[in-house]
Amino acid sequence: MAQYTRASGFVGLITLQNPPVNALSAVVRQAIVDTVKIALSDPKVKSVVICGQNGNFCGGADIKEFGGEMTGPPLIPMIHAIEAANKPMVAAIEGNALGGGLELALGCHYRIAHSKARLGLPEVTLGLLPAAGGSQRLPRLIGVPDALDLITTGRIVTAAEALRLGIVDQVTEHNTVDAAVKFALSVAGQPLDARRISTFPCPRPPDSDALFEEAMRKVRGSARGAMAPVACVQAVRAAATLPYERGMEREKELMATLFTSGQARALQYVFFAQRAVGRWSMPSGAGWDTSKPRPVNKAAVIGLGTMGRGITVALAQTGLSVVAIETQEKQLMEAKQAVTSMLERGAKRRGAAPALDRISYSRNIQAVADVDLVIEAVFEDMALKLEVFRQLSAFCKPGTLLCTNTSALDVDELARGTPNPELVVGMHFFAPAHVMKLLEVVYGKRSSPQAVATAMQLGKKMGKASVAVGNCRGFVGNRMLRLYVEQAFFLLEEGATPELVDGALEEFGFPMGVFRMSDLSGLDVGWRTRKAAGQAQPGEASGQSARIRNGSRYSPIGDLVCEQGRFGQKTGRGWYQYDKPGSRVARSDPWLHSFLEQYRARHGLVARSIDRQEVLERCLYALVNEGFRILEDGIAAGPEDIDVIYVFGYGWPGHRGGPMFYASTVGLPKVLERLEHYHQAHPDVPDLQPCGLLRRLVASGSPPVHRWREVIKKLHSQL
Numbered sequence: 001m002a003q004y005t006r007a008s009g010f011v012g013l014i015t016l017q018n019p020p021v022n023a024l025s026a027v028v029r030q031a032i033v034d035t036v037k038i039a040l041s042d043p044k045v046k047s048v049v050i051c052g053q054n055g056n057f058c059g060g061a062d063i064k065e066f067g068g069e070m071t072g073p074p075l076i077p078m079i080h081a082i083e084a085a086n087k088p089m090v091a092a093i094e095g096n097a098l099g100g101g102l103e104l105a106l107g108c109h110y111r112i113a114h115s116k117a118r119l120g121l122p123e124v125t126l127g128l129l130p131a132a133g134g135s136q137r138l139p140r141l142i143g144v145p146d147a148l149d150l151i152t153t154g155r156i157v158t159a160a161e162a163l164r165l166g167i168v169d170q171v172t173e174h175n176t177v178d179a180a181v182k183f184a185l186s187v188a189g190q191p192l193d194a195r196r197i198s199t200f201p202c203p204r205p206p207d208s209d210a211l212f213e214e215a216m217r218k219v220r221g222s223a224r225g226a227m228a229p230v231a232c233v234q235a236v237r238a239a240a241t242l243p244y245e246r247g248m249e250r251e252k253e254l255m256a257t258l259f260t261s262g263q264a265r266a267l268q269y270v271f272f273a274q275r276a277v278g279r280w281s282m283p284s285g286a287g288w289d290t291s292k293p294r295p296v297n298k299a300a301v302i303g304l305g306t307m308g309r310g311i312t313v314a315l316a317q318t319g320l321s322v323v324a325i326e327t328q329e330k331q332l333m334e335a336k337q338a339v340t341s342m343l344e345r346g347a348k349r350r351g352a353a354p355a356l357d358r359i360s361y362s363r364n365i366q367a368v369a370d371v372d373l374v375i376e377a378v379f380e381d382m383a384l385k386l387e388v389f390r391q392l393s394a395f396c397k398p399g400t401l402l403c404t405n406t407s408a409l410d411v412d413e414l415a416r417g418t419p420n421p422e423l424v425v426g427m428h429f430f431a432p433a434h435v436m437k438l439l440e441v442v443y444g445k446r447s448s449p450q451a452v453a454t455a456m457q458l459g460k461k462m463g464k465a466s467v468a469v470g471n472c473r474g475f476v477g478n479r480m481l482r483l484y485v486e487q488a489f490f491l492l493e494e495g496a497t498p499e500l501v502d503g504a505l506e507e508f509g510f511p512m513g514v515f516r517m518s519d520l521s522g523l524d525v526g527w528r529t530r531k532a533a534g535q536a537q538p539g540e541a542s543g544q545s546a547r548i549r550n551g552s553r554y555s556p557i558g559d560l561v562c563e564q565g566r567f568g569q570k571t572g573r574g575w576y577q578y579d580k581p582g583s584r585v586a587r588s589d590p591w592l593h594s595f596l597e598q599y600r601a602r603h604g605l606v607a608r609s610i611d612r613q614e615v616l617e618r619c620l621y622a623l624v625n626e627g628f629r630i631l632e633d634g635i636a637a638g639p640e641d642i643d644v645i646y647v648f649g650y651g652w653p654g655h656r657g658g659p660m661f662y663a664s665t666v667g668l669p670k671v672l673e674r675l676e677h678y679h680q681a682h683p684d685v686p687d688l689q690p691c692g693l694l695r696r697l698v699a700s701g702s703p704p705v706h707r708w709r710e711v712i713k714k715l716h717s718q719l
């Protein structure tokens with residue numbers, strides 16, 4: 001688990017061996033302690049290099065150990081022993097030096113990194129802080145402002161940036177271990193006092209109180225209730241204000257609170273869920289381990305509206321050649337300009353050259369002739385998409401994968417319109433497509449596993465959290481969202497205001513409540529869908545029938561607001577009012593409140609007092625209940641798929657672990673009881689009826705979320 005050898009006669013070489021990322025498990029920590037002792041006691045050894053096997057330094061503490069009892073030597077004394085060593089200790093950093101991995105390197109006296117190495121303290125993303133001395137050493141090494149930035153955001157830096165910040169001493173293009181060994185020989189025998197970071201005074205910026213207050217204000221504003229970013233600021237403040245030993249005590253104290261918090265458990269669940277969704281499977285049993293993706297070197301995007309432009313940028317940034325096609329000259333020119341500036345902005349941020357020459361633009365759909373994959377992103381209209389697919393089938397070379405970027409349309413219907421339905425899959429991107437991390441890969445009844453594998457691999461290359469899901473109206477994300485929005489409308493009918501509903505959801509941790517979100521994305525989007533589904537009818541009939549569709553309760557409130565031309569931010573009016581069209585600051589709107597009063601009066605509805613708890617239970621449990629139905633229907637393979645979709649695509653707070661994980665923390669019996677209660681109170685809302693799978697899980701003792709798949713499998717095998 002850590003190999004000890006000698007290099008160039010006088011250098012002890014310790015190689016961490018714990019594939020795939022050389023995480024610091026108990027066995028690895030023990031091996032480091034033992035090998036360091038050997039190296040330090042060997043009189044022939046003048047200096048020591050620590051490196052990682054297979055071109056990867058270390059991915060940090062072993063997160064899998066956090067769930068159980070911690071055994072083996074602790075990290076902090078291990079790193080102290082390295083720092084206190086009387087022979088130069090050099091970290092040879094290739095691949096990743098993250099979390100505890102970087103903390104180990106900071107305990108060394110020197111750090112040599114390969115130019116492609118990535119370094120960072122991403123503990124905050126796991127609900128933790130760098131608690132093996134990282135929060136105390138990094139500010140001492142690089143100063144408070146940069147340390148605050150890295151520790152509170154978990155941002156990973158390149159070797160070049162690490163060198164600029166002073167985290168590493170040297171960057172090499174060549175063999176890092178060789179360079180480190182050479183370096184270690186060159187510093188053998190030199191005094192080490194000035195190399196022990198824990199002894200450095202922490203450079204205090206002139207107005208450090210104001211700096212920390214500003215940092216705290218910033219993290220509280222963006223943390224949405226997450227504790228770790230706040231604790232990170234407190235830990236760095238301790239580094240700046242306390243002697244090292246007392247700072248370490250503070251680091252330990254803060255870590256203990258985070259470590260035992262539900263938030264850390266939730267975020268670590270999300271970390272593993274994100275990896276689990278990569279091991280996708282289809283109901284046929286085909287999956288990631290049996291399906292080989294096809295190579296994709298050149299792709300086409302059809303339709304250069306907002307989505308098409310974002311997809312073009314995402315593909316080009318991945319290194320693919322892209323043909324961007326838009327039939328209207330004016331739109332094509334506008335799109336070219338927009339794509340160019342998006343690429344330039346992105347390149348500037350990354351300090352790289354923009355990938356402009358990877359894109360060619362065309363008005364002619366025949367330009368798809370030599371591409372390996374097409375992503376159609378035209379207007380959300382089945383007839384139009386069918387026509388595009390007909391043309392694609394005629395002009396693409398055999399075997400080209402045909403993907404549709406639809407948020408709800410039937411992938412099977414589109415596939416039926418082509419001679420090769422096995423080549424058709426949905427790729428549901430989220431706006432802006434080059435920024436948002438989520439991709440739903442939708443397989444239809446006839447999609448081949450290879451087509452799914454190809455789309456999943458492309459998603460991964462684009463840096464997306466890609467989730468394979470079955471085909472149904474709204475797929476996973478939007479299918480669940482419909483029930484959440486519907487409950488919010490019902491709550492308005494019953495006496496709530498947009499402010500109350502949004503306040504409760506934002507306090508829960510969503511970046512925006514349902515109404516502010518709807519104002520941002522445009523109320524007309526949902527209105528169009530409801531009109532197409534025959535739900536929204538022009539003008540409002542009075543009486544009961546206005547609020548019933550297909551025998552179930554329906555709220556026309558959203559349709560009525562749209563009929564007033566109130567489409568949200570873009571029109572300056574929606575559920576809130578804005579200073580002018582396009583402005584972003586939502587203000588409470590007296591018009592909307594009196595509209596709600598008049599609406600209730602017209603329909604004989606008596607407003608009652610609704611509290612935040614009811615808002616959360618109605619909106620969130622309705623959404624969770626649909627999640628159980630999705631699992632029952634086999635549209636998602638497991639709860640992790642749903643949770644990744646909600647955390648990365650719908651603003652669900654990661655520190656609550658996604659809707660299905662959240663339900664498990666609330667307790668499935670409680671969720672079931674509340675759904676039963678609300679269904680009894682609203683028998684005209686069949687969607688509130690608890691799902692059979694939820695009942696079954698409760699009946700089988702409410703197993704933890706990682707065991708739900710067994711119950712689901714059993715259920716499917718009995719169907």
Ligand SMILES: CC(C)(COP(=O)(O)OP(=O)(O)OC[C@H]1O[C@@H](n2cnc3c(N)ncnc32)[C@H](O)[C@@H]1OP(=O)(O)O)[C@@H](O)C(=O)NCCC(=O)NCCSC(=O)C[C@@H](O)CCCCCCCCCCCCC(=O)O
Pocket residue numbers: 020021023059060061062063064075096098099100101103122123126128129130131132134255256259260272275276
């Ligand atoms: C490293 C990566 C960037 C690699 O990415 P890549 O895409 O190449 O690969 P994958 O992400 O797919 O990963 C492959 C595989 O490896 C698994 N894995 C990755 N990292 C880890 C890890 N750190 N531990 C375990 N397993 C890991 C991954 O799950 C995949 O396997 P799978 O089977 O799931 O497919 C990328 O992987 C990455 O970003 N990794 C995470 C990096 C990270 O976040 N590191 C920080 C870890 S936390 C840490 O280091 C903490 C330390 O600061 C301090 C620890 C001190 C502990 C002290 C505890 C004190 C507790 C006090 C409590 C007192 C309570 C009381 O009073 O009782």
